[in-house]
Amino acid sequence: MTEDIEFSIVVPCYNEADGIAAFWARLQDVMATTGSRWEAIFVNDGSGDETLTRLNALSTEAAHIRIVDFSRNFGKEAAITAGLDNVRGKACIVIDADLQHPPETILLMIKLWRDGAEVVLGKRKTRDTDSALRKWFSSRFYDLAARLFEVPIPKDVGDFRLMDRKVVEALKQVRENQRFMKGLFAWVGFRTQVVEFEVAEREFGTSSFNLWRLMNFAVDGITSFTTAPLRLWFYVGSTISLCALLYGLYIVVTAIAFGNSVAGYPSLAALLSFIGGVQLIGIGVLGEYIGRIYKEAKYRPIYIVRDIIDK
Structure with missing residues (x-):
C-alpha cells in the first residue's frame, strides 16, 4: 500500500549509466537499516547513454523502483520537480546518483526528521573537490545572495536534503517555469536542521556543470529572487x-x-x-x-x- 511508504528517494539522472549500479548498491544497504518501507524515484533527464537501460534492469530486480522518463533533457531543476511530483512517502530525500552525496548521511537526516525537523539540509564541509575558480565563484554568489535575495540561501547547501511531506506539498504549489530550486527550497520555509558531509570525488562520468552553465545558473537565481x-x-x-x-x-x-x-x-x-x-x-x-x-x-x-x- 502506498500509504505505508515512509521514505521516497528522488534521484535525478543525466548520463549516469556507469555509476547507477554502485549507487543503488550503497543506497539499498543504507535504507535496509531503517526498517521502513521506501521507494526510489529515478528521473531520467533525457540521458544520451545507457542510463534508462540500466534503470530498467534494476527495476526488474526491485519492486520499489519507479522511473520517470523525460521526452528530452529538461535540466536538473525540472528533474527534481518531477521527482517531487511523484513522491508517495511521508518524507522525501533528494540525492544525486554520482555518489558525491554519501547515502550514509541519509540515516542522520532521518533521525533529525523523526526528532521533529521538517527539513534537513546536507551541507558540504569543504569545497576541496572544486577548482579554485569554482570555489571563488561559489563564494561570491553566496555573498551576493545573502545581501540581495528576498530569502536567505544557506551557504554550501545543494539539493541533497530530506523534506517532510508537507514541505513537498508546499513546493508542488509553486509552478513557475524558470526554476531555481535552491531558492524555492528556502522560500517555502519550515523548521530546518543541518547535517554536514564530506563531498567524495566523482567516481563515474563527468559533471555537466561547467563554469558557463554555473554562471547562467547564478543569473537564474538572481533574477528569480531579487529585483x-x-x-x-x-x-x-x-x-x-x-x-x-x-x-x-x-x-x-x-x-x-x-x-x-x-x-x-x-x-x-x-x-x-x-x-x-x-x-x-x-x-x-x-x-x-x-x-x-x-x-x-x-x-x-x-x-x-x-x-x-x-x-
Whole structure:
C-alpha cells in the first residue's frame, strides 16, 4: 500500500549509466537499516547513454523502483520537480546518483526528521573537490545572495536534503517555469536542521556543470529572487545623469568665462561611449527580466514525461 511508504528517494539522472549500479548498491544497504518501507524515484533527464537501460534492469530486480522518463533533457531543476511530483512517502530525500552525496548521511537526516525537523539540509564541509575558480565563484554568489535575495540561501547547501511531506506539498504549489530550486527550497520555509558531509570525488562520468552553465545558473537565481539589479541601474542612471548635469554646467561656465574652443572632442567621445555602454548594460538587465516574464507567460509545462515505469 502506498500509504505505508515512509521514505521516497528522488534521484535525478543525466548520463549516469556507469555509476547507477554502485549507487543503488550503497543506497539499498543504507535504507535496509531503517526498517521502513521506501521507494526510489529515478528521473531520467533525457540521458544520451545507457542510463534508462540500466534503470530498467534494476527495476526488474526491485519492486520499489519507479522511473520517470523525460521526452528530452529538461535540466536538473525540472528533474527534481518531477521527482517531487511523484513522491508517495511521508518524507522525501533528494540525492544525486554520482555518489558525491554519501547515502550514509541519509540515516542522520532521518533521525533529525523523526526528532521533529521538517527539513534537513546536507551541507558540504569543504569545497576541496572544486577548482579554485569554482570555489571563488561559489563564494561570491553566496555573498551576493545573502545581501540581495528576498530569502536567505544557506551557504554550501545543494539539493541533497530530506523534506517532510508537507514541505513537498508546499513546493508542488509553486509552478513557475524558470526554476531555481535552491531558492524555492528556502522560500517555502519550515523548521530546518543541518547535517554536514564530506563531498567524495566523482567516481563515474563527468559533471555537466561547467563554469558557463554555473554562471547562467547564478543569473537564474538572481533574477528569480531579487529585483535589486533593476533598482541598481536606477541609481546608476541617476548618478550618471547628475554627473552629466554638473559637466554641462562646467562647460557653460567655462564657455562664458573663457570663450568657446574646439578642444575636448576626445573626452566628449569617451563620455558618450561610456554612457552608451551603461545604457546597453541597463537594457540587458531589463531584457533579462522581460525574457523571464515572456517565458512564464507562455505557461509551458516544466517537463514532459515520455513514460513512467512502475513495476
